[in-house]
Amino acid sequence: MTNTPIFPQPSGGCQGCRQKGEADMAFSFAFQPIVDVRDQSTFAHEALVRGVQGEGALSVLEQVDDQNRYRFDQLCRVRAISTAAQLGLTGFLSINFLPNAVYRPDMCIRSTLEAARAHAFPLDRLIFEAVEGEHVESNKHLMNILREYREFGFKTAIDDFGAGYSGLNLLADFQPDLIKLDMALIRDIHRDRVRQAIVRGVVGMCAELGVEVIAEGIEHPEERDFLADCGIYLMQGFWFAKPAFEAMAQIPVEAWQPI
Template identity: 80%
Template structure:
């Protein structure tokens, strides 16, 4: 999809009243791989300090006054940097649901950035962090439905770790859910985690939702999850986030344990 809506006008209170940020930030990009053809499906944009400092050095500066501006800049900057790096795969961007007032208006700067950099809308994935406590779950599902209408893919991050869980999945079925790494860690050794993962995969298969396993650090985790039917994966086993760059997956990451 390369068409861009042109009918969005006006703005909301958040657009007009949000103060400028008094700090700067950048991004690192980590690949999400597809085991089926040993390719890169997407790159997730992960916020970093301007010199590559960890995400917490940036996120600890977010408050109720600058949350909206930060969320908007994250989207537009992730797109512009990805375009400069020549990204051809999907781009996954985390967003803060509590920073979105009216999705049909708050998305305008994202659409403008995509248009300016000729980045197709159907290659954009918006991840909501399930572990962020939400003021209104209905508001989140409204955002996700609006984003789907624009042609974006949607994802629930950290599935199984946060506040929304199965209730959110019952209200809205995203394109992707990302299993929380706490479920992935040492899953090949843990019978309980294995049962939970298999249950999630069965449920999502029936709902038409693709499961992504994140936090893969060992070949044994990769292989067990692949046997469960999960083919999209992310984690240090494949590549660490690359600061202002697109990480490459080494050939050994695909080899049998």
């Protein structure tokens, strides 16, 4: 796709889109890189919600309820894009979204399009992934959201694949651009034959479906090397860099060095 921003205009609106909600919630973002070990480059940065002083995500998320869920989801998109643009991010930006906060994807995307236009952020550099731990009552609803987002030119991702709702049934009905393997599958995988077999199976399946795999939660070089040997080249985790508050994290040279 071209790097020139394209900003389609959804028409109309829904009740959720017209709700202004209460005063804007106070929060900011930290950014964690997703690296490509093939050329030691940064593929994307994931925007992770934080308090205004860098407090953990829980300090913000515990304020979200049924009354302000939509407003919070919309603010997350706008602030993630504006902050990334101010920091000069040039790769992909991965934004978590709350599926239960989306009423009609084609109409509730308006604030995202406006933020991208205001900050000259290309739509084809945005990745939307369902937020970790968000319970979705209907896979059909989530699939409809992901399909609509793809039509707008966004990349789509299934987070925490292998846990909760993010399983094989969802993948059978919709093939996103990316899946992110659940950290529970990654931990100490170089010592666990069962997890190794599962991950190899997922990699082979995704290769056949044309879906890229991201391994998150990398904390040890042995995990990095085993996953690379399996054909997973996109990785994220403390081994490469911790999330940097309102900044682009620097990846140390040691992160690439062999054991």
